[in-house]
Amino acid sequence: GCAVHTRMIKNLTAQLFRARRKRLSLGAARFDSKTQASNEKLKTRLASLSDSNRTYSRENSYLREKVDALSEDKSRLENELRFSENSRLEAEESLAEVRSGTVTLFENGSYTSDTVVTVLELLDLGVADEKVGRVMESVAKLVKAKLDRLPSPSTVRNFAVASLSVAKSHAYERIDQAIERDDQLCLYSDETNKSGTKLQLFGAGLPKEGGGQEIILFGLVDVPDKSAETAFSSMRARLGGRLTTVGDILPRVVTDWDTLSDASRQQLMTFHVFYCQLHVIANYTNVVLEALAEHERLTTVLTVVKEVSRLFGDRSAGLHSCSKDRIFCHRKSLKSFIDKMVGGRPELIKLRELLDLPIVDEHLQILGLLDQLVTGPLWRLAENVVHVMETGTTVSLLLSWVSECRDSPLSFFSGNGSVPSLHSIAAGDEQFLENLLSLSPSEASLDAVSVVMESSRGYFEHLFEDFIGTGKYSGKVDEVVMERTLCASATNRFIESGFGFVDRLYSYKP
DNA sequence: CCTGAGATAGGACGCCACTG
């Protein structure tokens, strides 16, 4: 194959050489015969041609400039045309949309904000992720509109997930706004223990336009243990440096601390701290039970209450799950119930023996009356108090009642409540109170009441010390302080309800 | 009329694939 190609190239080269030689000889002959004759003619013609060439090239360059200018105009106009064409198309599109009733929900690759808001509203109303699209379609049909696109269930769900983020920023923004407006804030906080994990939850109370407060829960965090000291030191670790007091922390958590005036710094440093009154009530049980134990030198009633809670309540962990007034009222039923359980559990038999002791009867009666006369009213007070400073009035009433009962225990059995204004009796309580008062007190009971009331006095005086005597919130409270503590709730129930949700998260599958 | 067991409907999440 190579040999054949070489041959072909050699032949072609030869032919090319022959043709070139022929052309040269012919051209030379022709040139020789005519050149002399037309040479002069050509010269004048060339002169006139170059003359006109100059004219034309001047014209040409002028025209070229003109063309350049025009083409600039042209491209500008073209651009403008494209724009107006675009807007014409858009207008036509939206006109067509209006004509056909089509609404655009989906633009540039994602759903519009309005659409997302609608989806979230529907979700809030309990429309299932899967149904949201069809609900929107259905409503669109009602108003004779067409939707260009509908979100699928998974997209709806993604919006919902994304909304968590939005909600979080919203919470932060609300708090920021409140701080900027110099609103009175209340910071709520508590810790809880869920299957080995310690959780700390924070919330803020912001004043609302029409009175009352808006509660924002934020910052559910793991903490290594439940003590305030640990919480504080982990906070300290996160902020860095060595912080030991509120005064050390504030400059680090408040933006622009350095630029604030001394007065506003001073104002920020003023904190009002209140303990949750529900916890006061909850812990009161232990105070009373301890006092009673001291009185009888044994812990019989405690055992009874615990055992009844454990055996008959729905939660094993409760001193509080079963109210004492009810145990007192049902003690006879409990006894006969256990009697009927032939061969019952040993715990039941032991409980039966305890229930027979007269001292248990007496102590249950006292516990029941305390439920009715102290804890109940306090609970209602804590839930309904308009301003936390009103606590002062009630507490002094409570304390004078407690002192009175300590000095003359008989008045405890009169059934008159500690705080008269809260004497309203909850539905069904009347019979309990009646039942509780039906047993006339023995000498021992009166002694027990005396002991209990002495402990109670110490307990309440200690916990409410700010509201009584020389406490900082006793008597007439300064207007400024009243204003600043406007959002302080008497209880920490908002945080506790937050923990309710947390509990739900821990105990139920999604 | 109440209760408990079984059946059924429906909701939520993780994972994967597709697309502009």
Place this chain on the structure above:
DNA sequence: CAGTGGCGTCCTATCTCAGG
């Protein structure tokens, strides 16, 4: 690569119906 859509799986709520 973010947004979107579909599927399988698990779980809960509700309904139904028999039996007391």
